[in-house]
Amino acid sequence: MAACVDVGNPLVSRKVCVIGAGMAGLAAARELRREGHAVTVLEQGGDVGGQWLYDPWTDDDAEDPLAAAAAEPVRVHSSMYASLRLLGPREVMGFSDFQFVPARKSRGGAGAGDNPGRDPRRFPGHREVYLYLRDFYRAAGLTDAVRFNTRVVRVAMAPPPCRGGPGDALKWLVRSMDAGLWKQCTDDQMAEAQCVEEVFDAVVVATGHYSQPKLPSIQGMGDWKRRQLHSHWYRVPDPFRDEVVVLVGCGDSGMDIALDLLAVAREVHLSAKSVEAAMTPAMSKMLARHANLHLHPQIERLCDDGRVVFADDVVVFAADTIMYCTGYSYSLPFLDTEGKVTVDDNRVGPLFEHTFPPSLAPSLSFVGIPRKVMVPWFFEAQGRWIAGVLSGRWTLPSEEEMMRSVEEFYRARELAGVPKAYTHDVEPHKMYELGEKYCDFPRTEDWKRELMAIVSRNTSDDMETFRDRDDDGSDHVRRCLQEWHALAEHQTQDEEDPAAAAQATVHSSL
Numbered sequence: 001m002a003a004c005v006d007v008g009n010p011l012v013s014r015k016v017c018v019i020g021a022g023m024a025g026l027a028a029a030r031e032l033r034r035e036g037h038a039v040t041v042l043e044q045g046g047d048v049g050g051q052w053l054y055d056p057w058t059d060d061d062a063e064d065p066l067a068a069a070a071a072e073p074v075r076v077h078s079s080m081y082a083s084l085r086l087l088g089p090r091e092v093m094g095f096s097d098f099q100f101v102p103a104r105k106s107r108g109g110a111g112a113g114d115n116p117g118r119d120p121r122r123f124p125g126h127r128e129v130y131l132y133l134r135d136f137y138r139a140a141g142l143t144d145a146v147r148f149n150t151r152v153v154r155v156a157m158a159p160p161p162c163r164g165g166p167g168d169a170l171k172w173l174v175r176s177m178d179a180g181l182w183k184q185c186t187d188d189q190m191a192e193a194q195c196v197e198e199v200f201d202a203v204v205v206a207t208g209h210y211s212q213p214k215l216p217s218i219q220g221m222g223d224w225k226r227r228q229l230h231s232h233w234y235r236v237p238d239p240f241r242d243e244v245v246v247l248v249g250c251g252d253s254g255m256d257i258a259l260d261l262l263a264v265a266r267e268v269h270l271s272a273k274s275v276e277a278a279m280t281p282a283m284s285k286m287l288a289r290h291a292n293l294h295l296h297p298q299i300e301r302l303c304d305d306g307r308v309v310f311a312d313d314v315v316v317f318a319a320d321t322i323m324y325c326t327g328y329s330y331s332l333p334f335l336d337t338e339g340k341v342t343v344d345d346n347r348v349g350p351l352f353e354h355t356f357p358p359s360l361a362p363s364l365s366f367v368g369i370p371r372k373v374m375v376p377w378f379f380e381a382q383g384r385w386i387a388g389v390l391s392g393r394w395t396l397p398s399e400e401e402m403m404r405s406v407e408e409f410y411r412a413r414e415l416a417g418v419p420k421a422y423t424h425d426v427e428p429h430k431m432y433e434l435g436e437k438y439c440d441f442p443r444t445e446d447w448k449r450e451l452m453a454i455v456s457r458n459t460s461d462d463m464e465t466f467r468d469r470d471d472d473g474s475d476h477v478r479r480c481l482q483e484w485h486a487l488a489e490h491q492t493q494d495e496e497d498p499a500a501a502a503q504a505t506v507h508s509s510l
């Protein structure tokens with residue numbers, strides 16, 4: 001579908017604002033720069049990393065954690081808890097030319113294993129991902145592109161005098177303010193707050209979607225006198241010592257946090273939408289191993305005396321805490337597109353290939369909306385596509401064609417019985433297709449896909465051990481892993497040499 005411009009047509013350089021310096025924003029910024037655009041990244045945090053920049057702020061700091069969770073937008077971005085380790089191995093989670101190598105050697109040149117603060121495991125903790133993203137940000141030469149502590153509070157189409165000009169359709173007004181000030185401002189004060197307004201040719205939204213808690217509606221929730229919080233606020237198990245904790249939701253976070261709590265809590269109760277679906281081999285093993293772990297169906301009601309009544313009439317008496325591990329909502333409170341892009345039941349749309357709103361493309365785009373995709377590979381492909389469309393290297397289909405494609409996609413999902421809220425769960429074959437189809441971005445290697453499938457099987461087999469297993473499947477995968485580690489070793493050596501690091505290239509030939 002992508003088409004090259006005529007040879008001889010010079011590529012256009014645009015002034016582009018990327019919002020967010022998480023994995024998606026960094027991937028996009030690098031691609032935009034490579035294409036020759038002038039890039040400014042506005043980031044509300046004091047560092048890069050997004051979700052991976054752990055924030056120790058806990059629920060104890062919020063007077064009413066549930067009310068804090070319900071407020072939009074939340075003021076704390078990261079939902080990471082202290083014990084969190086990656087769900088996938090580092091070999092599949094690197095940028096295409098900057099692998100996620102265990103940093104074994106310090107710049108001082110001492111021996112292996114001497115790099116304090118780094119986590120060489122294949123499934124490392126969250127801090128290792130943050131440090132890797134920071135390395136990438138430096139190696140990709142983005143240090144002068146990011147403006148930290150800057151919260152974007154409004155993005156809107158620039159009024160007519162700024163619009164237009166030969167060959168130019170639309171420009172964007174981006175209003176931002178000091179993030180520290182923003183955190184303290186009430187909505188009323190916001191109008192008076194000192195803001196900076198800038199005009200850009202294009203805006204790329206990369207603000208993530210794992211921060212705004214999604215809360216269920218359960219009878220008695222409003223009158224519950226004991227502690228209740230969303231997993232967004234969970235950091236460490238200690239405040240739950242000797243407690244009876246009920247976790248609502250059995251997804252990755254619910255299971256992971258349950259395991260974290262089991263060592264300190266008196267009882268941990270998991271409530272699943274469907275007990276049948278939740279009873280994977282991994283769940284059976286967890287229940288067999290931990291006498292203080294219990295699985296229940298949905299909660300029927302919460303009683304103000306501390307009883308929790310489940311749909312099968314089983315009652316947990318005197319629960320101390322209810323924790324909602326019920327996921328996150330897409331939230332774009334700063335975006336004013338005059339109704340052209342909306343968030344409806346967790347669908348951001350309409351978006352062509354989850355990336356371009358047909359009526360505002362290409363000057364407005366999104367990186368990182370899809371879920372269940374291999375990252376940062378997918379973000380890089382989106383970034384390259386956007387960069388190429390903005391420069392004129394690639395052309396998009398017409399607005400009508402893009403709209404028709406979006407509508408067909410919605411219809412197909414509906415026919416397949418997929419709820420609207422799962423619009424952005426991308427099917428694996430579609431995910432792998434994007435780069436090839438639109439911007440010549442290389443496919444992920446087959447062995448990485450095979451490895452992901454093995455890890456996914458291992459996860460549903462045993463949630464407690466999958467990260468430390470060593471059965472990586474076929475001979476092909478094992479051979480490729482060995483080669484990857486050998487290549488990765490080069491990159492580690494290069495990091496000792498800042499000039500080489502700036503080039504940051506490990507071209508995998510696997």
Ligand SMILES: Cc1cc2nc3c(=O)[nH]c(=O)nc-3n(C[C@H](O)[C@H](O)[C@H](O)COP(=O)(O)OP(=O)(O)OC[C@H]3O[C@@H](n4cnc5c(N)ncnc54)[C@H](O)[C@@H]3O)c2cc1C
Nearest residue numbers: 020022023024043044050051086087151152207208210368
């Ligand atoms: C608990 C948890 C565990 C996870 N585990 C895994 C895992 O094992 N493997 C995996 O692949 N993924 C995992 N993820 C998903 C992970 O978040 C994504 O992989 C990836 O980090 C998303 O990157 P992003 O850049 O899209 O979003 P983010 O990392 O959220 O970055 C968005 C950035 O935008 C900034 N921002 C937001 N709004 C504004 C604004 N208005 N103005 C300025 N800046 C703004 C934020 O401060 C942030 O830096 C996990 C997520 C969570 C919450």
